[in-house]
Amino acid sequence: MQRIGFFLPDLSGGGAERMLLTLANGFAEKGLPTDLILMAAEGEYLREISPALRLIDLGTRRATRSVAALQRHLSKSRTGTLISGLDHANICATAATLLCRNPPRLLLSQRNTLSRSQLTRSPLHRQLTRMALRRADLVLAVSEGVRRDLISHAGLPPARVITTWNPVPTAQIRELAAQPPAPVPGLMRGRPYILGCGRLVAQKGFDDLIKAWAELGPRSPDLVILGQGPELARLQALARRLGGAGRVHFPGFCENPFALMRGAALFVLSSHYEGLPGVLIQAMACGTPVVATDCDSGPAEILQQGRYGTLVPVADPVALTAAMAAALRKPRPEGLERRARDFGAQEVIARHIEIVQRSPG
Numbered sequence: 001m002q003r004i005g006f007f008l009p010d011l012s013g014g015g016a017e018r019m020l021l022t023l024a025n026g027f028a029e030k031g032l033p034t035d036l037i038l039m040a041a042e043g044e045y046l047r048e049i050s051p052a053l054r055l056i057d058l059g060t061r062r063a064t065r066s067v068a069a070l071q072r073h074l075s076k077s078r079t080g081t082l083i084s085g086l087d088h089a090n091i092c093a094t095a096a097t098l099l100c101r102n103p104p105r106l107l108l109s110q111r112n113t114l115s116r117s118q119l120t121r122s123p124l125h126r127q128l129t130r131m132a133l134r135r136a137d138l139v140l141a142v143s144e145g146v147r148r149d150l151i152s153h154a155g156l157p158p159a160r161v162i163t164t165w166n167p168v169p170t171a172q173i174r175e176l177a178a179q180p181p182a183p184v185p186g187l188m189r190g191r192p193y194i195l196g197c198g199r200l201v202a203q204k205g206f207d208d209l210i211k212a213w214a215e216l217g218p219r220s221p222d223l224v225i226l227g228q229g230p231e232l233a234r235l236q237a238l239a240r241r242l243g244g245a246g247r248v249h250f251p252g253f254c255e256n257p258f259a260l261m262r263g264a265a266l267f268v269l270s271s272h273y274e275g276l277p278g279v280l281i282q283a284m285a286c287g288t289p290v291v292a293t294d295c296d297s298g299p300a301e302i303l304q305q306g307r308y309g310t311l312v313p314v315a316d317p318v319a320l321t322a323a324m325a326a327a328l329r330k331p332r333p334e335g336l337e338r339r340a341r342d343f344g345a346q347e348v349i350a351r352h353i354e355i356v357q358r359s360p361g
Helices: 015-029 044-048 063-077 087-099 123-135 144-153 170-177 206-214 232-241 257-263 278-285 317-329 336-341 345-356
Strands: 003-008 034-038 054-057 079-084 105-110 138-141 161-163 193-197 222-226 248-252 266-269 290-293 310-312
Touching: 003 015, 003 063, 003 087, 015 034, 015 044, 015 278, 015 345, 034 063, 063 079, 063 087, 079 087, 087 105, 087 123, 105 123, 138 144, 138 345, 144 161, 170 257, 170 278, 170 336, 170 345, 193 206, 193 257, 193 278, 206 222, 206 232, 206 317, 222 257, 232 248, 257 278, 266 278, 266 317, 278 290, 278 336, 290 317, 310 317
Parallel strands: 003 034, 003 079, 034 054, 079 105, 105 138, 138 161, 193 222, 193 266, 222 248, 266 290, 290 310
Antiparallel strands: none
16 A cells, blocks of 8 residues: 655644644554654654654754655655645655656645745745645645635646645543643633633734733733744733733643633634644634624634634634623633534544545546
8 A cells, every 4th residue: 555644844832734744644543554754853742753654853953954855755665645744845746746857746735825925935935835735636625715715826626625624623622621620830820711722923814913912901810822932022022112021921822721821801812813722622622702803714613603712704803802701791701612523633634544545536
């Protein structure tokens, strides 16, 4: 049987890395010969690799050097299908398969709304991304919004773009959520808190969240923002300037964020754009009330147009403050965990396996 390869730069603590690792683990645990191919075997999620999964460390670190290393591996390993899921990795995966005499079937997963995520990229990067997507045998969009954007923005034929949600291990999340939460430095034990989670980058809109939180007043819960990234110093300075010293907390990466999600008074997604935000589903799986920006794309699809949580305009701290204040006054809504199970890992993994096992074309 030909092997299935999942290709990633590394296993740093991002949502896309966690979701793709969940898929790779799921394939291997179903008995399919599966490789996890990393440019560099490093990152917080290394410890979560299933024993059934074969790890391939290309040891290249730099994307430009990964093309030849990946091509050599694909040629000698009898890889029949290669799945890649981050922009730089997608470009490298496409170039490597073009160099193969007998190339594997190439499936590229698009994790974000392309028209938005490419705005900050160079013209060359945008051109290479479109080239990669157009050469893929199939493009896997993580939401209907991402699929529509790929068809309109990248000009992909609709038949070659398939919607496949991210796998969220809801049963495992519930078990981890029942554990004692990791202490947050500076957060008094028993004090209520609002939670945000994600890479500290402009896309996530954490500056809007901090501004909205500041308007809730001195008797509001503290604010905890989990994650790492280049915006940390700027966000810390903004919190201090708005009176959040000692009440806005940045504990960094958390190995088990779900216990903190479970204990939060409210989870807030403040993103400017997304694909299918896994952290929103994870918070719902913990039974935590949610407020989210109605960004492209994903939140409205997950919350069923506001049925399971409040949707607010993007980059509107005033509206976000009002929604947060209203949510804090309400009892915890019913049905959140049931809705999260719609995105359960086993169902989504089975969907991906069915796609991979289809005959080409």
